[in-house]
Amino acid sequence: MDRRKFLGTVGLAAAAGASFPTLVSCDTNEDIKESYQADLLVVGGGPAGACAAVAAAREGAKVLLVDNGNCLGGMGTKGLVGPFMTCYDAAGENMIIRGLFEEIVDRLIAEGGAIHPSKIRQGTEFTAWINEGHDHCTPFDAEILKKVYDRICAEAGVKVLFHANFVRPIMKGRKIQGAVLLTPSGLEAARAKMVIDATGDGTVAFRAGAPCVFGDPESGRVQPASLFFRINNVDTDRLIADVVPHLPEFRRVNGVSYRCLHWRVAEAEAAGEWDLARKSVNIWRSVEKDQWVINCTRIHGVDSTDCENLTAAEIEGRRQVEELMNFFHKYVPGCEKATLMGTGSTMGIRESRHVHGDFVLPVQDLIDGVIPDDNILLSANSIDVHGAMGGPAGGLYMPIKKNMYGVPYRSLVPRDVEGLLLAGRCISAASPAAGAIRVMPPAMAIGQAAGIAAALCLSSGASPATLDYADLKPLLLKQKVYLG
Numbered sequence: 094m095d096r097r098k099f100l101g102t103v104g105l106a107a108a109a110g111a112s113f114p115t116l117v118s119c120d121t122n123e124d125i126k127e128s129y130q131a132d133l134l135v136v137g138g139g140p141a142g143a144c145a146a147v148a149a150a151r152e153g154a155k156v157l158l159v160d161n162g163n164c165l166g167g168m169g170t171k172g173l174v175g176p177f178m179t180c181y182d183a184a185g186e187n188m189i190i191r192g193l194f195e196e197i198v199d200r201l202i203a204e205g206g207a208i209h210p211s212k213i214r215q216g217t218e219f220t221a222w223i224n225e226g227h228d229h230c231t232p233f234d235a236e237i238l239k240k241v242y243d244r245i246c247a248e249a250g251v252k253v254l255f256h257a258n259f260v261r262p263i264m265k266g267r268k269i270q271g272a273v274l275l276t277p278s279g280l281e282a283a284r285a286k287m288v289i290d291a292t293g294d295g296t297v298a299f300r301a302g303a304p305c306v307f308g309d310p311e312s313g314r315v316q317p318a319s320l321f322f323r324i325n326n327v328d329t330d331r332l333i334a335d336v337v338p339h340l341p342e343f344r345r346v347n348g349v350s351y352r353c354l355h356w357r358v359a360e361a362e363a364a365g366e367w368d369l370a371r372k373s374v375n376i377w378r379s380v381e382k383d384q385w386v387i388n389c390t391r392i393h394g395v396d397s398t399d400c401e402n403l404t405a406a407e408i409e410g411r412r413q414v415e416e417l418m419n420f421f422h423k424y425v426p427g428c429e430k431a432t433l434m435g436t437g438s439t440m441g442i443r444e445s446r447h448v449h450g451d452f453v454l455p456v457q458d459l460i461d462g463v464i465p466d467d468n469i470l471l472s473a474n475s476i477d478v479h480g481a482m483g484g485p486a487g488g489l490y491m492p493i494k495k496n497m498y499g500v501p502y503r504s505l506v507p508r509d510v511e512g513l514l515l516a517g518r519c520i521s522a523a524s525p526a527a528g529a530i531r532v533m534p535p536a537m538a539i540g541q542a543a544g545i546a547a548a549l550c551l552s553s554g555a556s557p558a559t560l561d562y563a564d565l566k567p568l569l570l571k572q573k574v575y576l577g
């Protein structure tokens with residue numbers, strides 16, 4: 094027990110017969126407790142960070158995984174984002190993202206919390222009837238996913254801390270040696286031999302001095318943010334009956350999608366009851382028949398690294414959800430009695446900082462289907478850059494030319510900081526390339542590779558920059574990563 098924390102604790106409560114003490118605050122900015130020692134500190138418990146932690150622990154590392162929320166899963170749980178985007182090749186024939194992703198999907202299915210991607214085809218209600226690049230998505234239940242992450246981490250021996258905010262790195266020259274965290278206990282130091290930045294925003298790498306760019310420097314834009322929400326009590330058969338006759342009218346004009354419910358949006362717009370940036374509604378059927386996931390709010394120019402800006406976006410997101418619920422109740426057959434199950438407990442951030450390494454993954458490599466020599470995963474998720482063309486709804490959607498592409502290990506290694514690896518959305522990739530590999534299945538595979546690489550650095554004495562891919566590949570394969 095922290096002595097100073099309880100200085101001033103007096104016996105009044107006990108004297109009154111109650112068992113709780115009276116506390117006084119004593120934490121100050123200078124008061125940093127030496128609380129944790131680990132081989133590997135993973136900051137951020139989203140799909141990338143959780144998989145990194147499990148993968149490293151399975152290779153024998155003592156891992157501390159910290160997240161500022163109350164669960165693992167990041168956008169997939171706190172953000173209510175779903176389904177998992179495709180894990181298949183572009184032809185829709187083979188599942189090419191396997192490893193921990195597949196294990197998590199199988200566990201979800203065993204608990205009734207997902208539908209296997211082999212059963213989900215694009216152009217159906219499970220893909221918001223989108224019929225390009227969305228074959229074999231995986232609908233899942235966010236609450237069951239939280240439990241699966243808890244268990245898989247516990248079984249691997251990962252120590253998890255929730256409500257633990259990364260404040261700043263602990264540096265010795267250019268070498269990162271841990272982090273200062275703000276937890277409910279105050280400021281606490283977590284020392285580690287290696288660190289993985291899985292914050293999405295690249296906050297650890299940025300604060301440690303790695304070069305970063307914000308959004309797409311060429312366009313000066315960042316992908317718009319969206320607050321996800323889930324509804325239930327939907328008469329799914331009536332909703333489907335309203336959509337299916339309109340499928341031949343689905344189209345994209347100047348980057349603007351006129352897809353699901355665009356005819357209902359037009360009605361609401363004509364009545365002056367629609368002021369959202371989209372012209373259609375991405376509404377995805379979930380595991381339970383009456384539950385749907387809505388990806389339709391859109392807020393441009395959100396800087397998730399700016400507290401005031403992010404706060405304003407959260408408030409605007411909830412305003413848009415209210416407008417959408419009114420729209421569902423008034424205009425959408427089958428949704429008259431829909432209930433708002435909840436909004437994401439965080440705004441959905443598609444893009445913010447991209448941390449740079451010596452190698453920055455170019456989008457052309459993905460389009461051309463390059464499989465690099467130091468490949469860590471295969472993916473076929475298409476390049477989907479929301480808001481790329483500016484204006485209210487214009488997006489850039491680029492199908493890939495080959496059946497799949499790879500992601501090089503080099504893109505996990507930041508410049509100018511030693512002892513640090515990147516995982517997930519913030520890896521060293523050009524903005525449009527990140528638009529393809531930021532989705533959850535590749536993020537999980539990137540995390541798994543980062544965790545294995547970190548464990549290998551720890552056991553071999555190599556640094557992330559000098560790690561030999563010939564040593565990494567067998568461990569990736571041992572952990573059932575599919576490399577073709």
Ligand SMILES: Cc1cc2nc3c(=O)[nH]c(=O)nc-3n(C[C@H](O)[C@H](O)[C@H](O)COP(=O)(O)OP(=O)(O)OC[C@H]3O[C@@H](n4cnc5c(N)ncnc54)[C@H](O)[C@@H]3O)c2cc1C
Nearest residue numbers: 137139140141161167168178259293441442517518531533
């Ligand atoms: C609107 C939207 C729609 C999307 N749609 C889909 C989809 O349909 N399918 C799909 O597969 N993917 C989708 N994605 C992409 C996907 O959800 C994310 O890109 C993916 O979750 C990235 O994983 P990550 O682990 O890098 O980051 P995140 O999932 O963002 O996880 C990062 C974690 O780090 C924590 N963290 C951040 N900073 C700190 C700090 N300072 N201290 C402690 N913890 C911190 C965060 O709280 C979070 O838990 C969507 C994303 C958005 C925003």
